Each structure stands twice: as structure tokens, then as C-alpha cells.
Amino acid sequence: YKWRDCLLTPDDYVFPTSHPWDTVIKAAMRKYPNPMNPCVVGVDVLERSVDGRGRLHSHRLLSTEWGLPGFVKAILGTSRTLTYIKEHSVVDPVEKKMELCSTNITLTNLVSVNERLVYTPHPEDPEMTVLTQEAIITVKGISLGSYLESLMANTISSNAKK
């Protein structure tokens, strides 16, 4: 999984939102806390800089509680549900594009969730913003793998709609 290449095969969700791009990404930067996504319990910025093209890069560390049902935790054989995620975001204020890529850095022996979100102005209506979301979820070494994958995919897509 390469940060530069962000993502890969689409499981594409495009959500027009009814706000202009600036408003949406100011909110996206302040996304946590978000009462709709109680799973994120801690956020830290690890690095931030403006590159030679005037784009803002941020690297953040997120700690999340998955809120997995008890039986799933039992299957995974872990009572530890605090998961860490690293996120790289790039904001281009001229092109009006914000891209976020995240991947879990713990529980990696069990599951890999790579997510990419891109916010751009709606091509037909500058008062609206388009969010494109892609996720690749890989569950490793568990016979109920495909069930867990769809469980997580449903959680991610219903969170994105909020």
C-alpha cells in the first residue's frame, strides 16, 4: 500500500453535498469530533507542511474504537478494540481538491482497511461539493472473512452518508 498511489480499485461512492467546497473541507479538517462517528476517540497531527506546489500535507494519527459486537471480538480472539489509523491528507486550495488516505496500523495481521476520500467542487454547481469515497478492506486468515468485510463496508458507507 503506497501513500502516493492512495487508491486503486474503486468501490466508488459519490455523495454530492449541498455546500460549497470551502465550507465542506473546513468541516472535514475539524471532522473529529463528529457525533455521527463516535468511533474516533483520539486525533493527533504528526506532521504538517506546505509543499512546493502550495498544497497542505497533514499526517494524522487516529485512535478508534471499532464498536465490534461481542461475538466478533471473540472470533478475532482479542478484547483489545482500540485501533490506530494513520491518515495522510492533501489540500490543494487552487485546484480545490482535498484528498485523504488512511490505513490501520494495528490489527494489521487480522484486517487491512484502506480508505480514500476526495472532496472536489461539484462540476455543475459550485455551491455543491462531491465526496468520492473508496475503500479496500482485506480480512486475513478468518473463515468468516467475507462476512466481516461486508460488515465493515456497510459501516464505512453508512458513515460516509452522514
Added chain:
Amino acid sequence: MNSVGEACTDMKREYDQCFNRWFAEKFLKGDGSGDPCTDLFKRYQQCVQKAIKEKEIPIEGLEFMGHSKEKPESSS
């Protein structure tokens, strides 16, 4: 929202306030030069890096950004 290191939360919030203001009022309006938050960020970072080590969070030394021209300043 808290920091992953409990002791760092106050510093994080101070930095976030500074950043959010700069982001909305300067950066998004085309003025990406200057960063009024550097000192706050340094202090906050020292705390976070310590917490990461203590909690043994497996985050490698941030060698990203193959596509940017400027190397970000290392905080450690």
C-alpha cells in the same frame, strides 16, 4: 477531541485552534505562506512523540511525501 496521549490534549487543542484559524482565514484564501502555529506545534509534538513511544504505537518515522519538493521539518 482528545490526543492519543492524555497529557497532550490541552496542547493539542491550543494548536488546533491556531491551525483552524490559519487554515480558514489564510490558507484557503490563497495565502499559504507563514505559519503562526510553529511554536505551539513543536511543544505539542514533543508530547505526542513521547506518548507514541510509551504506548508503543507502530508508527514509523514519517518518511512520506515522495511527491513534494520540500522536505517537511523533522519535529524530533
